[in-house]
Amino acid sequence: xxxxxxxxxxxxxxxxxxxxxxxxxxxxxxxxxxxxxxxxxxxxxxxxxxxxxxxxxxxxxxxxxxxxxxxxxxxxxxxxxxxxxxxxxxxxxxxxxxxxxxxxxxxxxxxxxxxxxxxxxxxxxxxxxxxxxxxxxxxxxxxxxxxxxxxxxxxxxxxxxxxxxxxxxxxxxxxxxxxxxxxxxxxxxxxxxxxxxxxxxxxxxxxxxxxxxxxxxxxxxxxxxxxxxxxxxxxxxxxxxxxxxxxxxxxxxxxxxxxxxxxxxxxxxxxxxxxxxxxxxxxxxxxxxxxxxxxxxxxxxxxxxxxxxxxxxxxxxxxxxxxxxxxxxxxxxxxxxxxxxxxxxxxxxxxxxxxxxxxxxxxxxxxxxxxxxxxxxxxxxxxxxxxxxxxxxxxxxxxxxxxxxxxxxxxxxxxxxxxxxxxxxxxxxxxxxxxxxxxxxxxxxxxxxxxxxxxxxxxxxxxxxxxxxxxxxxxxxxxxxxxxxxxxxxxxxxxxxxxxxxxxxxxxxxxxxxxxxxxxxxxxxxxxxxxxxxxxxxxxxxxxxxxxxxxxxxxxxxxxxxxxxxxxxxxxxxxxxxxxxxxxxxxxxxxxxxxxxxxxxxxxxxxxxxxxxxxxxxxxxxxxxxxxxxxxxxxxxxxxxxxxxxxxxxxxxxxxxxxxxxxxxxxxxxxxxxxxxxxxxxxxxxxxxxxxxxxxxxxxxxxxxxxxxxxxxxxxxxxxxxxxxxxxxxxxxxxxxxxxxxxxxxxxxxxxxxxxxxxxxxxxxxxxxxxxxxxxxxxxxxxxxxx
Numbered sequence: 057x058x059x060x061x062x063x064x065x066x067x068x069x070x071x072x073x074x075x076x077x078x079x080x081x082x083x084x085x086x087x088x089x090x091x092x093x094x095x096x097x098x099x100x101x102x103x104x105x106x107x108x109x110x111x112x113x114x115x116x117x118x119x120x121x122x123x124x125x126x127x128x129x130x131x132x133x134x135x136x137x138x139x140x141x142x143x144x145x146x147x148x149x150x151x152x153x154x155x156x157x158x159x160x161x162x163x164x165x166x167x168x169x170x171x172x173x174x175x176x177x178x179x180x181x182x183x184x185x186x187x188x189x190x191x192x193x194x195x196x197x198x199x200x201x202x203x204x205x206x207x208x209x210x211x212x213x214x215x216x217x218x219x220x221x222x223x224x225x226x227x228x229x230x231x232x233x234x235x236x237x238x239x240x241x242x243x244x245x246x247x248x249x250x251x252x253x254x255x256x257x258x259x260x261x262x263x264x265x266x267x268x269x270x271x272x273x274x275x276x277x278x279x280x281x282x283x284x285x286x287x288x289x290x291x292x293x294x295x296x297x298x299x300x301x302x303x304x305x306x307x308x309x310x311x312x313x314x315x316x317x318x319x320x321x322x323x324x325x326x327x328x329x330x331x332x333x334x335x336x337x338x339x340x341x342x343x344x345x346x347x348x349x350x351x352x353x354x355x356x357x358x359x360x361x362x363x364x365x366x367x368x369x370x371x372x373x374x375x376x377x378x379x380x381x382x383x384x385x386x387x388x389x390x391x392x393x394x395x396x397x398x399x400x401x402x403x404x405x406x407x408x409x410x411x412x413x414x415x416x417x418x419x420x421x422x423x424x425x426x427x428x429x430x431x432x433x434x435x436x437x438x439x440x441x442x443x444x445x446x447x448x449x450x451x452x453x454x455x456x457x458x459x460x461x462x463x464x465x466x467x468x469x470x471x472x473x474x475x476x477x478x479x480x481x482x483x484x485x486x487x488x489x490x491x492x493x494x495x496x497x498x499x500x501x502x503x504x505x506x507x508x509x510x511x512x513x514x515x516x517x518x519x520x521x522x523x524x525x526x527x528x529x530x531x532x533x534x535x536x537x538x539x540x541x542x543x544x545x546x547x548x549x550x551x552x553x554x555x556x557x558x559x560x561x562x563x564x565x566x567x568x569x570x571x572x573x574x575x576x577x578x579x580x581x582x583x584x585x586x587x588x589x590x591x592x593x594x595x596x597x598x599x600x601x602x603x604x605x606x607x608x609x610x611x612x613x614x615x616x617x618x619x620x621x622x623x624x625x626x627x628x629x630x631x632x633x634x635x636x637x638x639x640x641x642x643x644x645x646x647x648x649x650x651x652x653x654x655x656x657x658x659x660x661x662x663x664x665x666x667x668x669x670x671x672x673x674x675x676x677x678x679x680x681x682x683x684x685x686x687x688x689x690x691x692x693x694x695x696x697x698x699x700x701x702x703x704x705x706x707x708x709x710x711x712x713x714x715x716x717x718x719x720x721x722x723x724x725x726x727x728x729x730x731x732x733x734x735x736x737x738x739x740x741x742x743x744x745x746x747x748x749x750x751x752x753x754x755x756x757x758x759x760x761x762x763x764x765x766x767x768x769x770x771x772x773x774x775x776x777x778x779x780x781x782x783x784x785x786x787x788x789x790x791x792x793x794x795x796x797x798x799x800x801x802x803x804x805x806x807x808x809x810x811x812x813x814x815x816x817x818x819x820x821x822x823x824x825x826x827x828x829x830x831x832x833x834x835x836x837x838x839x840x841x842x843x
Contacts, residue, residue, distance in 0.1 A: 078119075081207055081221070082112055085200050088228030092196040095232050096189050097180040103149060107197040110147045114140030115204035122210055133210060140201050148197035150190055153620070162620075165328075167191050169389060169429070186621075188430065199228045308392045308428060309628050313343045313610040315352040315589050317575040320564045323628040329391035329612070332624045334384040337614035338399030338439055339634055339646055340626060344417065346461050346607035348600070350468040350490055351574065353593055353608040356461055364414035368458045369401040370438055371643040380440055387432045391628075396421035397611055400439030400644070408433035440643045450639040453545040454497025454605045457638055462605035463495045465597065467506075470572070473525035480518075482511025491522050498545045498603035527574035530581050535601035545604050549637060549647065552598045556649045561585045591649040592633040605638035609646070757798055757809075760838075767837035768822040790817030 089104035114136065121132045146152060154163040170191030181188050207221035309323045332340060345353035367374070374380070384398060396405055396412050401419035405412045408423070409431045415422040421435075442450075454463055468490045469475070477484035488510050496502045506518045523532040538555060542548035563585040569578030576597055579590045592608045599606035610633045615626035634648040765771060782795045794814035810818075819838045823830035 078112060078115060078208075081115060081204060081225075082108060084222075084225045084229070085111060085203065088225050089196065089200060091229050091232045092192075092199075095180055095192050095196075099193070103147075103193075104196070106147045107144070107200050110143045110197070111140075111200040111204035114143060114201055115208040118205060118208045118210070129210070137205055140205055141198070144197040144201035145194060148190075149193045151620070167194060169328075171195075196228065199224055203228070309390055310392050311342070311631060313345070314354065315345060315593055315608065315610075315633070317352060317566075317579070317586070317589055317593070318568075319566070320587060322631055325628060327628050328389045328625055329628050329630075330389050330397065330626045331387045331621065332384055332615070332626060333622060334399075334624060335382055336439075336441070337617065337624060338384075338437075339609065339614065339632070339648075340386075340397050340612040341399055341609050342393070342395040342397045342611035344420065344607055344609055344636075346459070348465040348597065350466040352576075353596060364416060364418055366401050366403050366419040366438070369419040369644065371440075371639075371641060372456065374438060374643065381436065381438050383434060383436050385432065385434050387430075388427050389429060392426045392428045394422050394426055395611075396423060396427075396433065396435065398435040398437050400437045402435050402437055404436040406434050406436075438643075440645050442639075442642050442645060446642065447546045447639070447645065448544065450546065450641045451544050452497075452499060452640040453638055454603060454640070455500070456640040457497070457605050460494065462607050462638060463497065463600055463603070465493055465495075465600055467491050467493050467522055467526045467528060468574075469522075469525050470527060475525070477508075477511045480508050480511060480513050480515055482508065482513045484511055486510075493519055493522060495600055495603055497605070498548065500603065527572065527577050531577050531597065532601060534580065535598050538598065539602040542602070545637070545639065548602050548604060549599065552595055552602070553647070553649050555598075556591055556595060557651065559584055560591070560651070562587060562651045566590065588633040588650045591651075592635050595635045595647065595649045599635070599637055607636055609634055609636050613648075761798065764818075764822060764838040768834055769826065770822070790814045791821045794818045 085108045086105060089108050090101060093099045093101060093104040117136045117139070118133065121129055121136055124132045142155065145155060150163075153159060154166075166187045167190065170187030170189070181192060203221045203224035206217050206224065209217060309327055309329055311322055330340070343355055345355055347354050347356035371377070381403070386397060396402065396408075398405075398421075402421050403419075405421050410427055411424040412421050412433065413424070414420070419438075423431075427433075457463065469488065474487035474489060476487055480488065488508055490510075492507045492509060493504060494507065495504045503516050504519045505514055505516045506522050507514045520532075523529045534555070538551040539548055542551055561584065564587050566579070566586040567583045569575050570582065573582065576590065576594050579586050580594050589608075596606040596608050612626045612630045613632040613634075615624045615630045617623075618625050632648075632650070634646060634650070636644040636646055638644055779799075782792045782799075790813055794810040794817065797808050797810040797814060800808055815838065819834045822837055823834035826833055
């Protein structure tokens, strides 16, 4: 009788190699997915098993490529591999819009950031920042898909690289164990060992599986005990934090918030330094600079601030004012800082990855150790956002101020004009280098006075004489002129802002002041060019001289809003300085005199109701004042460039998901193309298989019999005839009838096909001696209908 070509017979095993490989993979991958699920708090088992299903589908498609013609096999294999990666990303939980070419940079940056953040976050991850969670989910899905592709990758001899695939699967299974510690170690160790053995050796089980199964169980039990010992550690033995921290850059961005008024020297490379989820765009404050030392605004330090109670930074009835107490979530990116960065006054910090506590200054917090990439926290903040009418009606400022520092300035004396101690009522021989001027609140008819700390003396009526002997005489005269026509504090603030917008230019390389000139005085009258430090320092100084308590705040402007992330993306180019002015009825209100055209995407003052859907603070122009920030250049009170992130070169509308259920049209095209490719591969494989089968019906019947005997573990030896087979199955008349029908078809004059009864009888004979699964195996070997 004829025989099937050797390459069609396959190995004499309990099940075909490809079936055994898929069974072993599904079992071990399911265990790996369910273990990996533990790394993300709240991740469902259904999502984890969906990764397994996608990886198994990819493996089956790769196996089908072996049926493709040799000249097309390479292209088909590469296509399946690419499709498998896309499918793994699609089922990982990732937003499918990230797979669009225009969003690849976002995807790579986000996953990189998430991976690096694993160096500081706690596992299982349950933080507000989504990228560490997405990085873990994408890693789990891709790991299983890579294992599936490697296990079934076509090669010259054999199929796939099972040991390499096993490494990937064991990483998925054991990584959560060694990072979080094990649960039920003996059971887990036995499962890992047993499924590993099944994955490697199920395809090698002999035709008589009894001894092979016993051997598999023995090997599994032998491997269970050491694996259980590994899983039974009380603590993780893999320092995933050190590993992930090593993925980050060696040069994190750090900022110094001191005011220098020289050329900008902080980083300006467009690096994302933090991401903030907030219901409104605020200025993200790092420090208050409320002491003017004669040259620049500096941090007064906790000793001069009188406690940490944040209520001292707020209006008296702040609890009765709704809508000004908000909660924000901050995620640190490529930055290291000990400042807890948050807008307004920090009332409380929670959910921090590094311990944080009040800094000693009311309303500000610091971390015990440096906050770095991956750290996050939630802050409850109070930020006054008054309406324009509220500010106009607020006619009292400074009377309820808890800290007199915000109405003072140190005034240095010019060389040659320094008074003697005796001239101010003191004693000593050295001339006095500086004095402190104490201004009266706006609306107070009292006179400002001067103190001389070097000799512990004070003088009323000496303010004009003090400024004439200092570098700030012109600044003092300007403040008096602007103050003359202002009826309310707000009128005076508008007058100062209008002056700073008339003829001033923004420059990050401003001209140096002339010798003997103070930096801010030279900025106001000589150079009239500078950046945020110059504008904020000059405004704060003029406001104090006019009786409005003011300070310089430093940190970051709102940054660019990302609709996809529902967060404000803040970069190193957004480092900024602005002004906060005090109203007794309102508290500290933000003002920004820096012109619109600045890399720090800033706003101008919070003076009107925030618009929807992206609420924002308004402009001086909205309140009737002059200067920068008119409505013509703003959208609902917000600068247009606040509504997108220029570093991404895309606006909020372009980042929104495309029509069609949130999936871009090109992704649907990829899915259709992948399905069509698999269908073509299946059709070609079926045709090639049929082409290799014998042409005549009688030859196909004989080939089917040979395949059935081989699958049932009863392969034919060379030279076996149909007559000899009849003698082997002689106990069953119907089974021998099947063989006689084949003989008649092949050698007789009147061919006939075996009847269904004869076919069932032969199937029963094939099942004899195969144990409990004999019937199933015989059904697979000889199905009801001929192939």
